[in-house]
Amino acid sequence: MTGVRADPARRRRTAAAGALGGLAAAGAGLAAAGLAAALVRPESSPLTAVGGAVVDRTPTAVKEWAVRSFGTSDKLVLTLGIATVLALLSAGAGILGVRSPRAGCAVAAAVGLLGAAAALSRPEAGWKDALPSLAGAAVAAGVLYLLVTAVRRPRPAGGGPAGTWPMDRRGFGRLLAATVAASAVAGYAGRRLGAHGSAGATASRDGLVLPPPAAPAPPVPAGAELRVPGVGPFLTPAGDFYRVDTALVVPRVDAGTWRLTLHGDGIPRPLSLTLPQLLARPLTEHDITLCCVSNEVGGPYVGNARWLGVRLADLLREAGVRPPSRGGPADQLVARSVDGMTIGTPVETVMDGRDALLAVGMNGEPLPFAHGFPVRMVVPGLYGYVSACKWLTELRLTTFAAYDAYWVRRSWAQQAPVKTQSRIDTPRPYAKLAPGRVAVAGVAWAQHRGISRVEVRADGGPWREARLGDADGADTWRQWVWPWEAAPGEHTLEVRATDGRGDVQTQEVRDTLPDGATGWHSVRVSVHG
Ligand SMILES: Nc1nc2c(c(=O)[nH]1)N[C@H]1C(S)=C(S)[C@@H](COP(=O)(O)O)O[C@H]1N2
Ligand SMILES: [Mo]
Numbered sequence: 117m118t119g120v121r122a123d124p125a126r127r128r129r130t131a132a133a134g135a136l137g138g139l140a141a142a143g144a145g146l147a148a149a150g151l152a153a154a155l156v157r158p159e160s161s162p163l164t165a166v167g168g169a170v171v172d173r174t175p176t177a178v179k180e181w182a183v184r185s186f187g188t189s190d191k192l193v194l195t196l197g198i199a200t201v202l203a204l205l206s207a208g209a210g211i212l213g214v215r216s217p218r219a220g221c222a223v224a225a226a227v228g229l230l231g232a233a234a235a236l237s238r239p240e241a242g243w244k245d246a247l248p249s250l251a252g253a254a255v256a257a258g259v260l261y262l263l264v265t266a267v268r269r270p271r272p273a274g275g276g277p278a279g280t281w282p283m284d285r286r287g288f289g290r291l292l293a294a295t296v297a298a299s300a301v302a303g304y305a306g307r308r309l310g311a312h313g314s315a316g317a318t319a320s321r322d323g324l325v326l327p328p329p330a331a332p333a334p335p336v337p338a339g340a341e342l343r344v345p346g347v348g349p350f351l352t353p354a355g356d357f358y359r360v361d362t363a364l365v366v367p368r369v370d371a372g373t374w375r376l377t378l379h380g381d382g383i384p385r386p387l388s389l390t391l392p393q394l395l396a397r398p399l400t401e402h403d404i405t406l407c408c409v410s411n412e413v414g415g416p417y418v419g420n421a422r423w424l425g426v427r428l429a430d431l432l433r434e435a436g437v438r439p440p441s442r443g444g445p446a447d448q449l450v451a452r453s454v455d456g457m458t459i460g461t462p463v464e465t466v467m468d469g470r471d472a473l474l475a476v477g478m479n480g481e482p483l484p485f486a487h488g489f490p491v492r493m494v495v496p497g498l499y500g501y502v503s504a505c506k507w508l509t510e511l512r513l514t515t516f517a518a519y520d521a522y523w524v525r526r527s528w529a530q531q532a533p534v535k536t537q538s539r540i541d542t543p544r545p546y547a548k549l550a551p552g553r554v555a556v557a558g559v560a561w562a563q564h565r566g567i568s569r570v571e572v573r574a575d576g577g578p579w580r581e582a583r584l585g586d587a588d589g590a591d592t593w594r595q596w597v598w599p600w601e602a603a604p605g606e607h608t609l610e611v612r613a614t615d616g617r618g619d620v621q622t623q624e625v626r627d628t629l630p631d632g633a634t635g636w637h638s639v640r641v642s643v644h645g
Contacts, residue, residue: 138210145256228253239456346542380513424477497564566616
């Protein structure tokens with residue numbers, strides 16, 4: 117070894133330089149990989165690929181915990197976690213590399229192979245998906261080699277006070293600066309190139325003119341909106357609509373090249389449609405509240421929108437599909453997205469007369485990319501994971517016995533109708549209120565059965581009927597409000613809804629797994645004079 121002897125101060129310095137070199141090499145590798153991924157596809161970048169592979173392999177209980185703890189930031193937390201592990205590994209590789217450049221480079225190569233393997237394991241992946249990680253590993257290993265060699269090189273004569281800095285400090289510093297600069301340039305180029313790569317998709321969305329509905333939705337009844345401060349609008353703006361999916365980068369599908377295929381068991385006339393062909397069919401507009409099975413009692417993963425789309429039942433009939441009740445052989449419709457998500461929906465439900473849609477529009481606009489552009493499914497009355505496939509590209513008929521979709525393989529129920537739920541949106545939990553009249557208000561939903569009553573009670577007292585906003589069909593939530601005379605003290609408010617069939621929301625507390633949480637939402641508040 118050169119210049120590294122037992123002196124602990126020197127050791128620390130070379131180790132620090134090695135760690136710094138390792139981090140810089142990893143940064144260079146990631147920048148190079150990002151540049152390559154912009155050319156291949158965004159999902160193939162190593163952090164995204166490893167993140168996606170982790171998502172797919174994470175046990176359901178851990179995933180539910182992550183969603184509970186981090187909400188919609190769970191993806192950010194995951195990416196930061198992976199970046200932290202990578203940073204530690206890189207720093208270690210640098211420290212090791214000062215002792216043995218080969219060993220350091222081997223670590224870089226191994227990490228790159230792991231990234232490549234993750235990218236190849238993703239659904240819809242091709243061999244090209246391995247390239248960004250491999251390119252990144254090659255760059256990282258090369259840069260690491262140069263940097264650790266500089267650390268090992270002895271200090272040139274007259275290069276600073278001997279004994280404090282054993283290596284070629286200036287050479288190392290220059291190399292480090294050059295690496296950081298080159299990485300920044302490559303990173304920027306990757307971003308620009310990535311934006312350029314999805315420019316076609318963006319233009320296809322900007323240029324999409326949605327045809328008017330053949331069957332428009334009636335206007336939302338004026339009385340549906342109770343206008344109580346603290347309760348969101350009746351129709352949730354797309355920008356505020358909850359988002360739940362496994363995609364670490366939002367797929368940006370070019371509508372110009374998009375196709376939908378419909379095939380499988382018992383389809384005499386399989387279909388393959390472009391977007392203009394789909395849009396040439398009569399469009400239906402319908403207000404539907406969508407909610408997630410992972411939504412806990414009182415949780416935020418529910419939203420209401422005006423959807424525009426082709427009735428799925430019409431398309432199935434056009435292809436010659438019969439529901440099981442009419443002797444059709446397939447009871448499950450499996451939707452597949454461009455990112456390999458699979459979502460299984462009962463054929464019977466889709467064809468029972470409800471407005472199950474292949475949606476292209478949300479609140480009067482083409483679907484946002486995050487919500488499934490260009491086409492997604494929405495089925496009133498079913499949780500999203502069994503009905504609402506975004507970035508849809510394939511519909512296949514099969515049976516529940518023959519095929520388990522993505523979430524079903526992860527312990528969720530095969531079939532999951534929405535459970536009756538109600539939520540107190542105001543007052544907020546632990547609010548400090550002044551005594552007197554307080555508007556207790558929120559929303560209640562039981563899609564496709566409708567909501568017939570909402571009741572509220574304070575401190576376990578008698579149930580009081582809340583005033584309901586006007587119903588906008590049976591497939592949307594209803595707002596409710598109850599005027600409460602708040603007396604000083606600590607109080608618990610509870611809510612329960614009754615659906616359109618007269619069934620009262622159950623008090624039984626059940627977890628989100630396997631088919632949706634139950635129980636009553638309650639909020640504790642304190643009232644001070
Ligand atoms: N392609 C794809 N579609 C998907 C998902 C997904 O992970 N990938 N998640 C489903 C789930 S679990 C829900 S609750 C809804 C959420 O739709 P949103 O994000 O538009 O609110 O999308 C569904 N469709
Ligand atoms: Mo969901």
